[in-house]
Amino acid sequence: MTSETLVLSILLFAIGATGFVVRRNAIIVLMSLELMLNAANLAFVDFSRQHMDVTGHIYVFMIMTVAAAEAAVALAIVVRIFRTRRVVNLDEINLMKG
């Protein structure tokens, strides 16, 4: 079951990465990011199970915390941009011409 879990992890990561590249709605891009972090968590849990070492679970714990912090700050930025410019499309947020 371990190899299958890794395959699932790759699939979820790839779907998340595709969403990250292809979608332009800021919130959907954020959700694709959560999907990728989740795929990484799945790989960590699987490697942890393979090696019978719970250190992988600690990593998952930290990644979840980072994901929560990242979601809070990113959503705050999205709300802020929407309040001043009325857009959530990432292509239209080009004031800094990055």
Add this chain to the structure above:
Amino acid sequence: MIQAIFFYVFAASAVVMALAVVSARNPIYSAMALIGCLLSVASIFALQSAHLMALLQVMVYAGAIMVLILFVLMLLNLSPQELGERRVTVRRVTGAYLIGAIVTLLMVRLTKHLWAPASALDPNFGTIEEVGMILYTKYLLPFEMVSLLLLAAIIGAVVLTRKEKGDGQ
């Protein structure tokens, strides 16, 4: 045997939900599908005897983070015009193609290195007791630092969304 059946059911549901996340036009549907995907992955965590992580996945991810995202979606209340048109551009096709190439590459690498079956399972593996013990002894400093990170994120979110004079219109 029964574990394998459950694994494939939840894996299929996770992949279908993930596809729905990136393909749905309305972000609300995306968020709902993401909740389903996170719950399926939580079930797989439980199957891999990561009990505490399954619990945290449901409470923190599917609970707290997704409620936050849904809350912001409701707050923005996007109209169909603001959601934008669905169109196929060169960049999108190239992006999907690149991702497909990466998946193929990873799959090829993976099938070359089939892992040995996992060793016999310790009944304590992944329980709250075991993970908690290692988290509060060996990884105490990272644990405390991550709480600082959360504090910084809270302050950042509050400062960013605070209303200032002359804001908005």
